[in-house]
Structure formats: C-alpha cells, structure tokens
Amino acid sequence: MTARIETPDGTGSAAEDERLDYRLSLRLGSEHARQRLGIEQAFEARLRDREGHFCHVENWYSLHGLVRFCLSVTGLWGRGQRNARALTLQTHRFTLPHLPASFEGFRILHLTDLHVEMDEAALETLIQTVAELDYDLCVLTGDYRKLTWGPIHGALAGMERLRAVLKDEPLAILGNHDSIRMVPGLEDQGYRVLLNEHHRIDRNGDSLYIAGVDDPHFYKVDNLEQAADGIPASAASILLSHTPEIWRAAAHAGYDIYLCGHTHGGQICLPGGFPLTLDADCPRHVGKGAWRHAGMQGYTSAGSGTSVVNVRLNCPPEVTLHTLTRGPQ
Incomplete structure (x- = not known):
C-alpha cells in the first residue's frame, strides 16, 4: 500500500x-x-490555517518586510540583491593518494541550493555560467524549489532549463525544500537522482563511486549504509548529502570526500564572512568551504541561490569546480 499524494499543482486527476x-x-x-x-503531507497540513491558506514562515510577508526594512534603512537592501546575482566560480582540489590513475585531474562541478524560482535574473546567470564550464561530472546537492511546501511545477521548469546546458548525466540528491514528487520529473529530464544509492563511474578499468543520501536535515531519511552497499572498502568514494549535519557518521562510514550545501554559507554574514546562522545542527567549521574530519575531506558550498529573502551580504553565491588529484607523483 502506498501513500496518497497530490499532483504538482494540486489539481490533477485521480488517475x-x-x-x-x-x-x-x-x-x-x-x-x-x-x-x-x-512526512511531507503531515508537514503541509500543519502549515494551513482554518481557511486552508498556508501560514509558514516563508509566507509571512511581514517578516520579509521587516528584513527588507532593516536592510533598507542601513542602505544594504539594494547591495544585498546585487550581491545575490553576482555568482562566483570557486575552485578547490581534493588530494586522494589512492585515487585511481584514470581519474587524475577529474573535475566535478558542484551545484547546490539553487532555489530556481526565487529570482529569474539569478537563474539566468547560473545557466550562462555553467554553460561555459569544462568538467567531467556535475553533481547537485539539493534545494531546487523556492519554498518547502506547495507546487513543484515551477521548480521542475527551472531545472529543465538548467538541464539543457549541463553535460552528460548529472547526479542529484534532494534537499529539505524538495518534494519526493519531484523525482519522476527530474529523472525524465535526464538527472540521475540518488536516493540512498550510489553510482559507479568507470574509466579504463578504474572506478570512482558517487553515493547520495536522501535529506538528513528535515526528513531524516538518509541511510549511509544503504548508499554504500556494494562499494568496495578500498575504492575511492564521494558522498553527496544536502547538509553537513551527518559529517561524523559519514567519516566513520569510510567515505573519502563529502560534498554538501544547505547552509548558504550563512547568506547574510557579518564583515569577514562570519555567518549569523547556518540553520544546521553542525559546528561552524563544517558550515562553509573546505574542512576535514577523521581522514575524510569535505566541502560545504555556499550555494548559488537564496532563501526567504533574495539578498546576500558578505557571502557571495557560488558554483564550485572540484579537481581530484593523487598529489605529487
């Protein structure tokens, strides 16, 4: 028996x-x-008032107005919006001595927290930016939808536009903003969605394993053991997780590299890039950029989109190009 679900716009037929x-x-x-x-249905049910209208914090326009007012009176609202559209390309290197020789110099384009409906100008900048990049694999670590509830067709439309410029078969996972109802649509567009699964990439007899878990932040449906089932203990492996929150368990599960997002790097930060909040149950040292834990290397991307308000301060949006190397030979 399966759970009852609605179509993306909530008006579809029973069939x-x-x-x-x-x-x-x-x-x-x-x-x-x-x-x-x-979980999704129970969450959305709690967001409705007696008249059936959504009442989530993302829909509290008075809160949006308060943030806008505070930033406006300090002269930061316009700057914050311009910052949110000033996408940067970050480059990073992972050194794995046991990386198979065929994967020396392998480049991974890491996209996360796109929130594609949030701002048309930001989405178009993202599309133009990634269309010009050279890489071997694209991975996406969740949060494609603007809100955490409601229709999915807008997010799927934006993801389809992005898919048109992405090379080969991108690997994707879901975030806490994403509905499981999006999976068939994303896969029909040509994304391979990893739901506590892994994918093996073969080159000249060598293999690299990419595992992906379902959202560990809100839905708590991640399963590291299931995702790793079948990955040889000596193999080079990369874990895709929406959030850094399972960093400790992932390190002890034997993954070499951990790629994630969710935190937006804070999105609105103090001078020097110090985040006011990361909205994640993790220490700040794993909340943004490169980090290490128990032999595992990680990278938490600040992401390319915005949430709640379309501004960034002292925390530019990013797409990240990771290069894998065995180090000096």
Whole structure:
C-alpha cells in the first residue's frame, strides 16, 4: 500500500495521482515512499490555517518586510540583491593518494541550493555560467524549489532549463525544500537522482563511486549504509548529502570526500564572512568551504541561490569546480 499524494499543482486527476504513486513506489520501494510522502503531507497540513491558506514562515510577508526594512534603512537592501546575482566560480582540489590513475585531474562541478524560482535574473546567470564550464561530472546537492511546501511545477521548469546546458548525466540528491514528487520529473529530464544509492563511474578499468543520501536535515531519511552497499572498502568514494549535519557518521562510514550545501554559507554574514546562522545542527567549521574530519575531506558550498529573502551580504553565491588529484607523483 502506498501513500496518497497530490499532483504538482494540486489539481490533477485521480488517475494522475495513481500514476505518480505507482512510479514512486517502484522507484523508492513502498516503505521509503510512504515514509517520505507521509512526512511531507503531515508537514503541509500543519502549515494551513482554518481557511486552508498556508501560514509558514516563508509566507509571512511581514517578516520579509521587516528584513527588507532593516536592510533598507542601513542602505544594504539594494547591495544585498546585487550581491545575490553576482555568482562566483570557486575552485578547490581534493588530494586522494589512492585515487585511481584514470581519474587524475577529474573535475566535478558542484551545484547546490539553487532555489530556481526565487529570482529569474539569478537563474539566468547560473545557466550562462555553467554553460561555459569544462568538467567531467556535475553533481547537485539539493534545494531546487523556492519554498518547502506547495507546487513543484515551477521548480521542475527551472531545472529543465538548467538541464539543457549541463553535460552528460548529472547526479542529484534532494534537499529539505524538495518534494519526493519531484523525482519522476527530474529523472525524465535526464538527472540521475540518488536516493540512498550510489553510482559507479568507470574509466579504463578504474572506478570512482558517487553515493547520495536522501535529506538528513528535515526528513531524516538518509541511510549511509544503504548508499554504500556494494562499494568496495578500498575504492575511492564521494558522498553527496544536502547538509553537513551527518559529517561524523559519514567519516566513520569510510567515505573519502563529502560534498554538501544547505547552509548558504550563512547568506547574510557579518564583515569577514562570519555567518549569523547556518540553520544546521553542525559546528561552524563544517558550515562553509573546505574542512576535514577523521581522514575524510569535505566541502560545504555556499550555494548559488537564496532563501526567504533574495539578498546576500558578505557571502557571495557560488558554483564550485572540484579537481581530484593523487598529489605529487
């Protein structure tokens, strides 16, 4: 038995509901589908008032107005919006002595926290930026939708525009803003969505393993053991997680590299880039940029989008190009 779900705009037919139910049960297994969908439905039910209107913090326009007012009176609102559209390219190197020779110089384009409906200008800048980049693999670590609830068709439309300029088959995971209902649409567009699964990349007889877990922040449906099932202990492996919050468990599970986002690097930071909040249950040293733990190397991207308000201060948006190397030979 599967959980009942709505179509993306909430107005679909019963037949469309059943088809989506069926596809998700086949794709995830009935237990995972029922768990993820049940949490989503319970969450959205709590957000509605007696008249059926959404009342989530993201829909409290008075809060948006307060933030806008505070930034405006300090002269920072316009600057913050310009900053949010000034996408930067960050480069980073991971050194793995046991990296297979065929993957020396392998480049990974890391995109995260796109929130594609938030700002048309920012989405267009993202598309133009990544279209010109040279890389071997693109990975996306979640939060494609603007809000944490409601319709998904706008997010899917933005992701389809982005997919048109991405090379080969991008690997993606879901974030806390993303509905499990998005999976069939994303996969139809040509994204490979990893839901506590892994994908093996082969080159000249060598292999690199990319694992991805479902959202560990809000939905708590990550499963590191399931994602790693079948990865040889001696293999080079990379974990995709939406948030850095499971960094300790991932290190002890034997992953070499951990790629994530979620924190936006703080989005609104004090001078020097010190975040006011990271909205994550993790120490600040894993909240932004490169870090290490128990032999595992990690990188938490500040992401390319914005959430709640479309501003950034002392924390530029980014796309990240990682290069894998075995180091000096």
